[in-house]
Amino acid sequence: MCLAVPGRIIEIDGQTAKVDFGGITREANVMLIEDASVGEYVLIHAGFAIQRLNAEEAEETLRLFGELARALEEEDERKK
Amino acid sequence: MSTFFDHEAFRSEPEATALVSRIHELLREKLKGEPVSLMEVCGTHTVAISRAGIRSLMPGGLKLLSGPGCPVCVTPLAEIDRAIAASRLQGVILTTFGDMMRVPGSESTLEREKAEGADVRILYGPLQAIEIAEENPESQVVFVGVGFETTSPTIAATVVEAARRGVTNLSVFPFFKTVPRALDMLARVPGRPLDGYICPGHVSAIIGSGAYEPTATEHNIPCVVTGFEPLDILAGIVMLLEQVAIVRAGGRAKVETQYSRAVTREGNPAALAIIADVFEECDAEWREIGVIPMSGHEFSERYRSFDARDRIDVEVPKSAGPSGCICGEIMLGQKTPTDCPLFAGRCTPREAVGPCMVSTEGACAAFYKYDRQTTEAP
Ligand code: SF4
Numbered sequence: 001m002c003l004a005v006p007g008r009i010i011e012i013d014g015q016t017a018k019v020d021f022g023g024i025t026r027e028a029n030v031m032l033i034e035d036a037s038v039g040e041y042v043l044i045h046a047g048f049a050i051q052r053l054n055a056e057e058a059e060e061t062l063r064l065f066g067e068l069a070r071a072l073e074e075e076d077e078r079k080k
Numbered sequence: 081m082s083t084f085f086d087h088e089a090f091r092s093e094p095e096a097t098a099l100v101s102r103i104h105e106l107l108r109e110k111l112k113g114e115p116v117s118l119m120e121v122c123g124t125h126t127v128a129i130s131r132a133g134i135r136s137l138m139p140g141g142l143k144l145l146s147g148p149g150c151p152v153c154v155t156p157l158a159e160i161d162r163a164i165a166a167s168r169l170q171g172v173i174l175t176t177f178g179d180m181m182r183v184p185g186s187e188s189t190l191e192r193e194k195a196e197g198a199d200v201r202i203l204y205g206p207l208q209a210i211e212i213a214e215e216n217p218e219s220q221v222v223f224v225g226v227g228f229e230t231t232s233p234t235i236a237a238t239v240v241e242a243a244r245r246g247v248t249n250l251s252v253f254p255f256f257k258t259v260p261r262a263l264d265m266l267a268r269v270p271g272r273p274l275d276g277y278i279c280p281g282h283v284s285a286i287i288g289s290g291a292y293e294p295t296a297t298e299h300n301i302p303c304v305v306t307g308f309e310p311l312d313i314l315a316g317i318v319m320l321l322e323q324v325a326i327v328r329a330g331g332r333a334k335v336e337t338q339y340s341r342a343v344t345r346e347g348n349p350a351a352l353a354i355i356a357d358v359f360e361e362c363d364a365e366w367r368e369i370g371v372i373p374m375s376g377h378e379f380s381e382r383y384r385s386f387d388a389r390d391r392i393d394v395e396v397p398k399s400a401g402p403s404g405c406i407c408g409e410i411m412l413g414q415k416t417p418t419d420c421p422l423f424a425g426r427c428t429p430r431e432a433v434g435p436c437m438v439s440t441e442g443a444c445a446a447f448y449k450y451d452r453q454t455t456e457a458p
Contacts, residue, residue, distance in 0.1 A: 001151050001179055001441060002124045002230040002282040006084035022085035029207060031237050032351045041084050043285060043342055046177075047205025048234040051285040051348045058083040058341040065095040065311055072098035 004045035006053055009038050019044060084341075090309030091132075099314035100137050103321060107139045110325040115141040117273045118320055119266070119413050121259060122228075122280030123150035123441025124308055130450035132310040142317075145413035146443035147266055149280065151226045151257055152179045153407065153435040153442045154366040157399045159255050160185040163224045165394035166253075167198040172392065173216060175209045176224040178202045183438050186399035190224075206238040213242070213250040222388045225252040230282040232256045232377055233351035236358035239379075239386050251388035256377040257364055259283050260291045265372045267299040272414045275327075276302040276320040278313070281339045286355075288347030292335045300333045307339035358383045367435060368408030405434035410443050417447040424448060 007019035009030070017030045019042070030036040030049045042049035083089060107113060120126060126146045129135065135144055148154045164185045167174040174190070181191040181202065194200040199219075203209060206223060213221040225235050235252060242250050263277060279292055284305045292303040302323035306316030316338040327333050337343050357380065364376025379387045404422050409415040417423050417436070427433040429445050436442035 001177070001227055002122055002280060004230065004282045004285070008082065008084075029205075029237065031241075032233055032348065032354065034350045041082065043282065045230055045282065046234045047207055048237060050230065050233065050282070050351060051342055053084055054341050055083065061312075061315075061338075061341060062083060062089055065090075065092070065099070065315065068102065069092075069094040069098040072101055073094070 002045070004043040004050060006041055007044050009036060009040050009042060009049070012036060012038055017049065019049070087309060090307075090311045092311065095311050096314060099311065099318055102318050103142070103314065104139045106318065106321040106325065107141055111141075111321065111328070113141055114328075115143065115273070116275045116321065116324055117143040117145055117413070118276045118278055118317065119145040119147045119274055120278040120280075121147035121149045121263065121266070122278075122283065123153075123439070124282070125149065125278060125280065125306070125313070126443055126446045127441055128308045128310070129313060130446040132313070133450065134310065134313060135451055145274070145416075146410065146446070147413060148262065148366055148369060148411040150436070150439050150441040150443075151228055151231070152183055152439040153411070154257060154369065155183070155226050155255050155435075156365045156367045157186060158396055159253065161396040161399055162389075162394060163253060164188050164190060164193055165396055166222055166388070166392045167193045167200050169392065169394070171219050173199045173201060173212060173219045173221045174224065175201050175203050175212060175221060177226065179439055179441070180224055180226060182432070183435055184402070184432065186397070206235045207241065209250055210238060210242050210245065210247055213247050214245070217249060219249065220391065221250045222392060223250070223252045224255065226255045228257055228259055228280070228283050229286045229355070230280075232359065233286060233348075233355050236354045239358050239383055240354060242386070243383070251386050251391045253388045254359075254376075254378045256359070257366065258361065258375050258377060260287070260295060261375040262366070262372050263292065263295045263303075264299070265375075266412065267295065267301055269412045269414070272412070274301065274413060275324045276304070278316050278320065279303050279305040279335075281305060281307050281312075281342060284337075284339070284343045284347070286348050286351045288345050289335050289337045289343055290345040291347070296333045296335045300327060302327060302333040303335045305335070305337040305339050305343050307342070312338060368405075369411060402433045407434040407436040407442075407444070410436060417444040420444070424452065
């Protein structure tokens with residue numbers, strides 16, 4: 001029930017925004033996002049944008065995953 | 081392509097292998113192979129963990145428990161009965177999210193009532209209820225309001241919008257639940273170990289990770305707010321195990337956030353403001369668990385006229401739950417679905433006995449669909 005999907009705001013008209021979900025576009029209400037603007041990434045739940053997403057944090061998380069994977073590979077190499 | 085749409089990036093195989101191997105290493109070395117139990121309290125996590133087959137990748141000593149994270153499963157029978165009774169009234173259009181349709185009341189379901197002619201409509205979002213109310217001025221439109229803090233701001237926003245537009249034939253059953261005080265209560269449940277919480281990602285996007293700080297401090301229980309992709313969940317488990325090792329060595333637990341792309345310490349201020357305007361915290365009954373103090377939302381004085389309980393006068397007889405169902409013990413982490421003698425026999429998703437099997441996010445349904453093969457294999 002708490003499923004929420006990331007999307008990108010491509011148009012805003014009052015409280016209603018057009019949101020792009022990687023190719024598919026749907027409308028969502030943005031009244032729960034203070035000063036929502038075009039180009040921002042948001043989480044959509046039940047027809048509302050419920051929180052903005054932070055691109056830098058997303059990249060940082062992926063970078064940490066990558067580092068961990070590399071460390072494991074190196075360790076495996078050493079054990080060989 | 082943005083990182084947000086690239087789900088594959090959060091499911092990548094080498095990274096998953098590295099995280100799983102880190103989990104095994106932590107349990108073996110830092111935790112000396114002693115058993116650890118972690119609990120997730122979000123139905124979306126329950127499904128994500130089962131679907132990705134994460135349980136089967138965990139070391140033997142690590143148990144993943146499913147708490148009461150499915151809002152539909154914890155809606156009391158009397159409240160389901162009340163919604164069903166309301167749907168039978170002349171002039172009522174009952175609106176709800178799809179998850180509620182098949183949940184068994186004492187003697188019927190909303191799905192059955194609809195088949196027998198009741199005007200029950202499934203909504204994608206609560207704002208649609210306003211349109212239905214405006215198109216049907218002669219009818220009373222009632223929305224069955226279930227959900228945690230992820231959903232309640234969307235319903236609060238709907239109520240504010242309805243008030244602004246002067247819509248008077250719309251009301252809401254306030255069956256909402258809130259998470260933090262439930263975590264306190266679960267931390268005190270006797271008869272089972274609990275070493276850490278996988279905290280819900282989208283509830284926390286609204287309320288902020290700071291909401292769990294009292295729980296982590298008071299119970300010295302590690303809390304990690306976790307995202308929903310397989311790598312997020314594995315990384316959340318790694319962070320929890322690191323903390324469990326610290327706590328077992330005499331240190332203090334804290335709240336950490338793995339899902340930092342969506343969750344801040346403060347949450348979403350606009351959503352919190354609208355919740356505070358429209359709702360008040362109240363004690364709430366959780367099905368099969370009981371009353372948890374300050375774990376629900378009811379309407380504030382200002383918006384009380386939207387409370388469907390005052391507008392729709394229905395009698396609901398006192399009801400008993402389905403006999404033999406152990407959903408309560410499962411949601412408290414004392415048992416797992418396979419401990420239930422009815423599991424996969426008399427109780428299946430097609431013919432569900434208890435709420436945890438009916439809702440797709442219930443622990444029994446997730447276990448039935450995804451984990452059964454892996455756990456039943458010799
Ligand atoms: S298997 Fe069915 S009867 Fe048993 S606990 Fe789960 S929902 Fe209840």
